[in-house]
Every structure is written in structure tokens, then in C-alpha cells.
Amino acid sequence: MHGLDLLSWILWMPIIGVLGVLFLPKDNAKAIKTWALVNTIITFALTLVLYSKFDPTVSGMQHAFNVRIPWIPQFHIYYALGVDGISLPMILLTGLLFMLCILSSWTQIKKSLKAYFALLLLLESTVFGVFMSLDFFLFYVYWEVMLLPMFFLIGVWGGENREYAAVKFFLYTFFGSLLMLVGIVALYFATNQSPDSFNILALQGGKFTTQTLSLFGTTVSFSKLFFIFMFIGFAIKVPVFPFHTWLPHAHVQAPTAISVILAGVLLKMGTYGFLRIAFPIFPDSAKYFASAIAWLGLINVIYGALCAMAQTDVKKLIAYSSVSHMGFVMLGLSAMTIQGVNGAVLQMFNHGTSTAMMFFLIGIIYERSHHRWIVRPDGSKGFGGLYTQLPIYSIVFIIGMFASMGLPGMSGFISEALIFLGMYEKFTTITVLALFGLLIGAAYLLWMFKRMFFGEVNPEVKEYTDMTKLEITYMIPLCVAVIVFGIYPSPILNIMKASVGQLVSLLATF
Amino acid sequence: MYLNYLANIARYIPELILVALMAGLLILETTYREDEKNKKYIFIGGLIGLVVALASLVANFSGKSETIFSQSMIIDPFSTLMKIIMVLGTIGVFYLSRISKDIYESLKTEFIVMAVGILIGGMILASANNMLMIYIGVETLSILSYVMASFKKNDERSSEAGLKYALYGGLSAGIMLFGMSHIFGVLGTIQFSGMAVNLLKLNQAQMLILMPSFILFFVGIGYKIAAVPFHMWSPDVYEGSPTPVTAFFAIVPKIAGISALARIGFIFFTAATPMRASWILLLMAVASLTMTVGNVTAIGQKSVKRMLAYSSISHAGIMLCGLVVINDIGVRAITFYGITYLFMTLVAFYIVSIVQDKYGNDHFDRFTGLAYRYPFMAVVMTIVMFSLTGLPPLAGFVAKFNIINALLNSHFYTLAIILALNSVVSAYYYLKIVRLMTLKQQESNEVIEGFGFLNQFIIIVMTAPILVLGVFWENIMMLANGAKIFFQ
Numbered sequence: 001m002h003g004l005d006l007l008s009w010i011l012w013m014p015i016i017g018v019l020g021v022l023f024l025p026k027d028n029a030k031a032i033k034t035w036a037l038v039n040t041i042i043t044f045a046l047t048l049v050l051y052s053k054f055d056p057t058v059s060g061m062q063h064a065f066n067v068r069i070p071w072i073p074q075f076h077i078y079y080a081l082g083v084d085g086i087s088l089p090m091i092l093l094t095g096l097l098f099m100l101c102i103l104s105s106w107t108q109i110k111k112s113l114k115a116y117f118a119l120l121l122l123l124e125s126t127v128f129g130v131f132m133s134l135d136f137f138l139f140y141v142y143w144e145v146m147l148l149p150m151f152f153l154i155g156v157w158g159g160e161n162r163e164y165a166a167v168k169f170f171l172y173t174f175f176g177s178l179l180m181l182v183g184i185v186a187l188y189f190a191t192n193q194s195p196d197s198f199n200i201l202a203l204q205g206g207k208f209t210t211q212t213l214s215l216f217g218t219t220v221s222f223s224k225l226f227f228i229f230m231f232i233g234f235a236i237k238v239p240v241f242p243f244h245t246w247l248p249h250a251h252v253q254a255p256t257a258i259s260v261i262l263a264g265v266l267l268k269m270g271t272y273g274f275l276r277i278a279f280p281i282f283p284d285s286a287k288y289f290a291s292a293i294a295w296l297g298l299i300n301v302i303y304g305a306l307c308a309m310a311q312t313d314v315k316k317l318i319a320y321s322s323v324s325h326m327g328f329v330m331l332g333l334s335a336m337t338i339q340g341v342n343g344a345v346l347q348m349f350n351h352g353t354s355t356a357m358m359f360f361l362i363g364i365i366y367e368r369s370h371h372r373w374i375v376r377p378d379g380s381k382g383f384g385g386l387y388t389q390l391p392i393y394s395i396v397f398i399i400g401m402f403a404s405m406g407l408p409g410m411s412g413f414i415s416e417a418l419i420f421l422g423m424y425e426k427f428t429t430i431t432v433l434a435l436f437g438l439l440i441g442a443a444y445l446l447w448m449f450k451r452m453f454f455g456e457v458n459p460e461v462k463e464y465t466d467m468t469k470l471e472i473t474y475m476i477p478l479c480v481a482v483i484v485f486g487i488y489p490s491p492i493l494n495i496m497k498a499s500v501g502q503l504v505s506l507l508a509t510f
Numbered sequence: 511m512y513l514n515y516l517a518n519i520a521r522y523i524p525e526l527i528l529v530a531l532m533a534g535l536l537i538l539e540t541t542y543r544e545d546e547k548n549k550k551y552i553f554i555g556g557l558i559g560l561v562v563a564l565a566s567l568v569a570n571f572s573g574k575s576e577t578i579f580s581q582s583m584i585i586d587p588f589s590t591l592m593k594i595i596m597v598l599g600t601i602g603v604f605y606l607s608r609i610s611k612d613i614y615e616s617l618k619t620e621f622i623v624m625a626v627g628i629l630i631g632g633m634i635l636a637s638a639n640n641m642l643m644i645y646i647g648v649e650t651l652s653i654l655s656y657v658m659a660s661f662k663k664n665d666e667r668s669s670e671a672g673l674k675y676a677l678y679g680g681l682s683a684g685i686m687l688f689g690m691s692h693i694f695g696v697l698g699t700i701q702f703s704g705m706a707v708n709l710l711k712l713n714q715a716q717m718l719i720l721m722p723s724f725i726l727f728f729v730g731i732g733y734k735i736a737a738v739p740f741h742m743w744s745p746d747v748y749e750g751s752p753t754p755v756t757a758f759f760a761i762v763p764k765i766a767g768i769s770a771l772a773r774i775g776f777i778f779f780t781a782a783t784p785m786r787a788s789w790i791l792l793l794m795a796v797a798s799l800t801m802t803v804g805n806v807t808a809i810g811q812k813s814v815k816r817m818l819a820y821s822s823i824s825h826a827g828i829m830l831c832g833l834v835v836i837n838d839i840g841v842r843a844i845t846f847y848g849i850t851y852l853f854m855t856l857v858a859f860y861i862v863s864i865v866q867d868k869y870g871n872d873h874f875d876r877f878t879g880l881a882y883r884y885p886f887m888a889v890v891m892t893i894v895m896f897s898l899t900g901l902p903p904l905a906g907f908v909a910k911f912n913i914i915n916a917l918l919n920s921h922f923y924t925l926a927i928i929l930a931l932n933s934v935v936s937a938y939y940y941l942k943i944v945r946l947m948t949l950k951q952q953e954s955n956e957v958i959e960g961f962g963f964l965n966q967f968i969i970i971v972m973t974a975p976i977l978v979l980g981v982f983w984e985n986i987m988m989l990a991n992g993a994k995i996f997f998q
Contacts, residue, residue, distance in 0.1 A: 072984045141902040154950040163949050169942055174937050178930035185918045215923050
């Protein structure tokens with residue numbers, strides 16, 4: 001079985017990388033970096049092989065790649081992996097971004113290199129685990145293990161207030177996932193501990209619509225209660241409005257590469273959780289709460305954009321713009337139509353590339369300026385006139401910014417257009433209101449650009465050097481991605497189409 | 511009658527070995543001069559005795575379940591497994607007492623003798639099948655504990671700990687005895703098997719009148735496992751006692767009390783009576799209080815030992831959750847929990863003890879930057895803290911998972927959610943240590959003598975089960991599954 005090898009290879013390749021890093025001598029920084037880079041390149045190449053072997057016409061899990069090995073047979077827990085059209089874009093994105101992150105960390109990370117690269121690779125493996133697991137227990141394990149490297153990566157290599165940010169991130173996510181754990185165990189018993197009770201695929205299809213349970217003496221619907229539990233677990237990760245407060249802290253404090261991973265991949269784990277778990281397992285409740293989800297998504301879009309506008313720290317601005325953009329994903333999901341969900345998955349991918357660009361670019365300028373103020377607390381400008389001083393940087397920045405803004409011809413446009421198409425009929429008011437989010441989005445990005453790049457040249461800015469070859473190297477793939485997928489999105493759309501169709505038709509039956 | 515007695519004694523060999531060991535060590539300790547050589551002999555002798563007892567317990571494990579000594583004791587796989595956990599914990603604590611500087615040199619031999627004594631008490635409690643044996647077990651456990659708590663004679667806190675422990679202990683033992691006498695008055699026997707039969711003959715009103723006596727009975731054992739609201743003594747005693755003693759208190763009496771409670775639950779409250787409902791309600795209230803109070807109070811602590819004391823209170827609460835469901839799944843879950851709790855507690859106390867010996871106190875600051883000086887130890891401590899939090903893929907997670915499993919299987923959703931939320935609270939203070947060790951720059955370059963090669967090796971060996979049981983837990987789970995409670 002060739003397919004069996006492939007998914008496991010992708011999943012465990014970073015772990016081989018971790019072991020390698022651990023055995024390399026501490027002072028040989030170059031060897032550690034090179035090893036980590038080679039490792040991520042191999043991993044990314046493997047994900048491309050997976051892409052080439054993937055059959056876009058098949059909906060659901062591709063049997064050629066499925067892995068199912070008993071892990072704890074007494075409890076029917078399996079080491080089960082699989083890939084379908086929803087997880088494949090995420091796997092590709094993960095492979096790409098981690099490779100670029102190693103490059104970006106090349107010069108930016110100076111202390112405890114060995115631990116840093118080991119943790120980064122460990123994080124990569126756990127992210128793959130989340131996107132590939134088909135066993136609920138395995139999924140949960142990866143979902144939680146991911147907290148460990150993140151906690152240390154933010155906490156050790158982060159900015160000034162890193163400890164607070166790391167702890168907040170950890171506690172928030174841990175809270176959500178424990179509610180999810182209760183849900184997982186409840187599902188295990190709801191299926192009478194059958195051999196399929198941890199099998200994500202077998203649980204799908206609305207098998208729990210009629211079950212009830214008693215809580216505090218009142219009878220509540222099993223499906224609705226645990227949908228809410230899972231929703232909170234995933235919503236914290238996205239983050240959906242009332243649960244978003246960890247995100248700005250984590251982003252601002254995290255080192256560049258980790259911000260990129262956080263915004264580019266980890267946030268998508270939340271929406272992926274909706275697509276893979278919460279929606280298919282509890283389709284009736286998903287339908288029931290659809291408009292609530294749409295309103296929350298709208299709040300995300302508008303509130304995130306308004307918050308972004310008020311920021312004077314450019315990294316915080318982009319962090320809030322992530323909140324806003326993930327709101328679009330939530331809107332697309334809540335529509336539960338073919339266009340809407342396709343748009344949501346595409347937006348997950350596109351936001352991954354465009355926001356990664358923005359965070360990389362902020363990291364690049366931070367290395368030169370050692371601050372990120374658009375406007376300093378004393379009212380003076382932090383930057384100014386970057387455009388005349390750093391031409392290459394400015395061009396790349398413009399590409400990233402327009403992609404993020406959703407300018408036609410750039411990747412963000414297509415996914416947002418699809419989302420609006422998908423939801424217009426169902427939630428007309430929300431669609432119209434959400435369009436204002438796009439407007440505010442354009443406003444805060446352009447305003448930021450104006451304040452940073454135009455105007456009087458700040459004396460400090462004159463000393464900055466333009467992007468180095470290394471920096472250009474890792475920005476090129478992302479520039480290509482945001483432009484190519486803006487003009488020609490079919491490579492990504494094609495692979496997800498069949499699987500999304502299956503999910504939407506499942507939801508349509510309830 | 512007498513022949514029966516002798517026939518049964520074969521099942522009681524582990525306890526007999528320990529009694530002989532205690533007597534032998536006592537004689538050695540009092541007759542010979544107290545020099546380094548003799549101390550070493552006592553230490554090695556104690557270890558050998560424990561290992562032999564452990565071997566005979568393991569041999570006993572697969573034997574058939576039966577009552578011995580005119581039904582006053584019960585030997586079943588459950589009690590045997592709990593005893594194995596207690597003996598393993600004692601072995602771990604023995605070595606800790608040897609390297610610790612917190613215990614006066616001159617008292618180290620006494621510690622070993624008394625620990626064996628307490629262990630015997632714990633084993634009686636785990637096997638007790640009538641009320642008298644429960645009482646004897648609790649008292650054997652307690653009286654020696656009072657002495658142990660006040661081991662640091664010159665330290666005010668230690669003396670206070672001993673006094674507090676003795677006062678609270680005396681009071682709760684009295685309350686328990688009062689409850690027992692009332693139960694005896696109503697049911698007419700002290701044998702659990704007879705009591706269970708007579709209990710079912712009572713009518714509803716009589717049962718409700720009898721229930722308060724069971725609550726009083728519960729108090730005595732609840733006190734030993736430091737369940738809230740009978741926990742007041744525990745943080746002071748834990749903080750005041752020498753660290754090896756604290757580690758010992760966190761393991762043996764807790765496991766013993768939990769196993770006694772499990773048996774009581776199984777014998778009296780399996781049948782659906784109004785008493786079962788109120789017993790479950792009592793346990794639910796106590797369990798959620800114990801978890802919550804333990805965790806919330808732990809947050810504010812400045813001393814690591816005191817923090818661990820509160821954390822062990824909350825872990826007792828989690829084990830109590832496993833007792834709420836009176837069935838095999840619950841027993842399996844607490845047995846597994848006991849096994850993981852043993853290793854996590856031992857490793858945590860080893861590291862705290864060694865750090866404390868270096869600096870003379872155990873404030874959180876002492877852990878600052880440990881990762882930069884002793885990366886291995888910091889990694890181990892991190893693993894233990896995350897395991898105590900309940901993060902996969904570590905043993906603590908699997909243990910918690912199984913408790914939640916047991917709860918949801920019997921539809922105790924509320925309690926499961928309380929447990930889950932408590933884990934989040936506990937994450938905060940466990941992370942505090944991790945944070946200090948890894949995220950802060952080092953405070954000094956001092957060498958901590960305690961982290962020699964041998965000690966590091968022993969600590970890592972004890973950590974291995976935490977990692978292994980987190981991933982490959984099926985075999986131990988099946989072992990725990992086999993450890994069923996036997997009752998007639």
C-alpha cells in the first residue's frame with residue numbers, strides 16, 4: 001500500500017527532523033538550520049506528491065491513502081489517517097508555510113536555536129496530525145499536543161510580554177479542548193462503545209438527532225449540547241468573537257515565524273474542525289445554529305476590522321485583520337451552500353498565504369527598526385517614506401496588502417466573492433453588512449500603508465537596507481501563490497469541490 | 511476454626527513480611543550504634559523487605575479472591591493492586607528520604623521504620639472487610655503519621671503540623687467511631703458482608719435514619735484522603751513536614767483511603783436504595799468541592815510544596831469522581847489513576863526536594879531558569895506538570911480521560927464538566943513552574959548537588975512510565991480492569 005506510506009511519511013517526517021536536531025551539537029547553528037530546512041523541504045515535496053496523486057473527482061476520503069492501524073483496540077482507538085479535498089489544501093499550506101518559516105527564522109532567531117527548531121518541527125507534525133486524523137482520540141491528542149510547542153515558542157522566543165501571552169493562549173485553548181473532550185467521550189457512549197465510536201467518518205451523518213440527556217434536571221438535546229461544546233472548542237481556535245481575546249496578545253508577542261504559523265495554519269484548525277467534525281457529526285444542530293454562527297461571523301468581520309483600524313502597532317493591526325478575515329470563513333460555513341463552503345475553504349487557504357506574507361513582511365521590517373509602531377505612543381510617526389527607501393520591500397508589501405484586501409485579481413477576492421455568492425440568498429442582511437467589512441478592510445490597510453510608506457521620510461528609515469536575497473527567496477512563493485490563485489484558482493478549487501459537495505448535500509438533508 | 515485460620519494465612523504473607531520487617535528494623539535501630547554503616551544496613555534492609563513484599567503481592571495478584579481471618583479481611587485483585595501501588599510509593603520515598611537533607615540525619619532510620627508501619631496500616635485499610643479493621647487501619651495509619659509530621663523537632667511549622675494533624679485526626683477518628691457504633695447498633699454486626707445483607711432488610715425510613723451515620727463514617731476516611739471540607743490540616747501538614755514525609759503522605763494514605771471508600775461503596779451501595787442515591791450525592795458534592803477548592807487555592811501559593819499539597823487534594827477529588835459511579839469502570843479508572851498519580855507525585859517531589867535542599871526553601875523563584883542549568887530535569891519536571899494538568903500524550907491525560915469515561919458512562923455530565931473546568935484551573939499553576947523554569951533567564955549558575963548522575967537517572971526512570979502509559983496504556987488498563995472488587 002503506497003498511500004499508507006505517504007500520509008504517515010508526511011506526518012512523521014518532521015519528527016525525524018526533531019530527532020535529528022536533538023542529536024546535532026548545540027553550537028553548530030548552521031547544521032541545525034540546514035537540517036531543519038532540508039527536512040521541511042522533503043516534507044513539502046511529499047505533500048506535493050500527495051497532491052499529484054490525489055484524485056479530485058472522488059468525494060470523501062481517498063481510499064488510496066487511508067491508514068487504519070489499531071492503537072488501543074480495547075477502546076476501539078485507531079491510528080487512522082486520511083485525506084480528502086478539505087484537508088488537502090490545509091496540508092499543502094502547512095507544508096509550504098513551515099518551509100518558509102524555517103527560512104525566515106534563519107537570521108531572526110538567535111537564542112537556543114536547537115530547542116527552537118526542534119519545537120518548530122514538532123509543531124509541524126502535530127498540525128499535520130490534526131489535519132489528517134480520522135480517529136477522534138488521535139485528533140484530540142494532536143490538537144492538544146500542539147499546545148506544548150506553541151506555549152514554548154511564544155513563551156521563550158517571544159517579545160516583552162511573552163509569558164502572559166503564552167499562558168493566555170494555552171489556557172484559552174485548553175479550556176475549549178476540554179469541553180471538546182467531554183463531547184468526544186459522550187459520543188463514545190452515545191454509540192454504545194461500538195467499534196466505530198472514535199471513528200470520525202462513522203460518526204458523521206446526524207446519528208444523534210433524537211438522543212437526549214438530562215443536565216441539572218432538565219432534558220436537553222444531546223446533539224445541541226455537544227455541538228455547542230465542540231463549537232466553543234473550535235471557536236476559540238478560529239477565533240470567533242467572544243473568544244478572540246487571546247489572539248492579539250499571542251500574535252504581538254510571538255516571533256515572526258510563529259505568528260505566521262499561528263495565523264496561517266493554526267487558526268484554520270478551528271474552521272477545519274467545523275468542517276470535519278462539528279458540522280458532519282451534528283448536522284441538525286449546525287443547521288439549527290446556522291444564523292447564530294452567521295451573526296457571530298459578521299461580528300468578527302466588522303469588529304475585527306474596526307479594531308484593526310484603531311491599532312497603532314502594525315502587527316496588532318494584522319492580527320485583528322485575521323479576526324476579520326476568519327469571520328468571512330465563518331460566514332461561508334454558516335451559509336452551508338456549495339459556493340459558500342467552497343469559498344470558506346478557499347478563503348482558509350488564501351488567508352493562509354496572504355496573512356503569512358503580511359507577518360513575514362512585518363518581521364522583516366522589525367529586524368531593521370526594532371519597533372512596530374505606525375504611530376508611536378508619543379504621537380510621532382514610527383515609519384514614513386519607506387516607499388522611497390525600500391522599493392523591493394514596498395512592492396512585495398503592496399502585493400501582500402492587496403491580496404489581504406481582496407482586490408480583484410488577487411487570491412482574497414475570489415474566495416470572498418464565493419462566500420458572498422453563497423450566502424446572499426440565505427442571509428441577505430448579513431451579506432450586505434459584511435460587505436462593509438470589506439470596505440473597512442480596505443480603509444485600514446490603505447491608511448496603514450499611507451502612514452508607513454508615504455509622507456516625509458523618517459531619518460531612521462534612511463538607514464534601513466532593502467530586503468536581502470534570503471528574504472526575497474522566501475517571499476517569492478507566497479507572491480506567486482496570491483497572484484496565481486487570484487487569477488486561476490482551479491488547482492485548489494478542483495480538489496475540494498467533490499468533498500465540499502458531499503458535506504453540503506449532507507447538511508441539506510436536515 | 512483454627513485450621514481455617516492457618517489455611518488463610520498464606521494470603522496474608524505480604525503484610526506478615528512487612529510486620530516482620532518493621533520489627534526487625536526496630537530491633538536493629540535500637541540496639542546498634544547510629545553510625546553511617548548501620549544506617550545503610552537499615553536502609554538496604556528496608557528496601558529488600560519492601561521488594562520481597564512487593565514480589566509476594568505480585569504473586570498474590572492472580573490468586574482467587576477470598577475473605578480471610580473469619581471474613582475480617584478480604585484479598586482480591588483490587589486490594590492487591592492498590593497495595594502494590596502503596597509499596598512502590600514507599601520504595602520511592604525511601605530513596606528520597608536517604609538523599610533528602612530535610613529530614614534530620616539522626617531520624618532517617620526512624621523514618622524508615624515508621625513508613626513501614628504506616629504502609630501496614632494502609633494495607634489493612636485496603637483489605638478491610640469489617641468496621642473494626644477499617645478503624646484499626648485508620649488508626650495505625652494515623653498514629654505514626656502524627657509522629658512523622660513533627661519530625662523536624664526544631665522547626666515550629668513541623669511541630670505545628672504534627673499537633674494539627676493529631677488534633678484533627680483524633681477528632682475525626684472519634685466522629686467515625688461514633689458513626690460506626692450507630693451503624694452497628696442498627697445492623698447488628700460489624701462484618702461488611704452481614705451488614706450489606708441486613709441493610710437491605712431495612713425499610714426506607716430506617717435507611718434514611720441510618721444514612722447520617724454513614725456520613726460520619728465517611729468523615730474518618732475523608733479526613734485521611736484530605737477531601738474538602740476535611741482538608742484543613744493537609745496544606746499545613748504538607749508544608750511543615752519534611753519533604754519525603756510529604757511525598758509519603760501524598761501517596762500512601764490517599765491510595766489507602768480511596769480503596770477503602772471504593773470497597774464501602776461497592777458493598778453497601780450497589781443496590782438501588784435511597785441510601786445509594788444519597789451516598790452518590792454526598793460523593794459528588796465532596797468530589798466537586800475537593801477538586802475546586804484544591805485547585806483554586808493552589809493558584810495563590812508561594813511555596814511549591816504547598817502548591818503540590820493543594821494539587822494533591824484536587825487529585826484526590828478526581829479519584830473521588832471515579833468512586834461516584836459505583837461500577838467496574840469507575841474502579842478501573844481510579845486504579846489506573848492511582849498508578850499514574852504515584853509516578854507523577856514521586857517525580858514532582860523528588861525534584862522539589864532536591865531543589866529545596868539546595869536553597870533551604872521551596873519558593874517558586876528557586877525554579878527560575880532551571881532549564882538553562884539542568885535541561886534534563888527541567889524537561890522531566892515539565893513532563894510531570896503537563897501530565898498532572900492532563901495533557902496528551904502523557905499518562906495523566908489517559909487517567910483523566912478514563913475518569914471522564916466512567917462518569918459519562920453513568921451519565922454524570924455535570925461532574926464531568928466540573929472536572930474538565932478544574933483541569934483548566936489547574937493548568938494555570940502547573941504552568942507557573944514550567945514558565946519559571948523555561949521562560950525566565952537563569953538566576954545563578956549554582957550547581958545543585960542533588961542532581962548527580964544517579965539521582966537524575968532514577969528520576970528519569972520514574973518518568974518513563976508517565977510517557978509510556980500515555981501512549982501504550984492498554985496493558986495497564988487491562989490490568990486495572992482485572993482488579994475487580996470482590997464482595998460476598
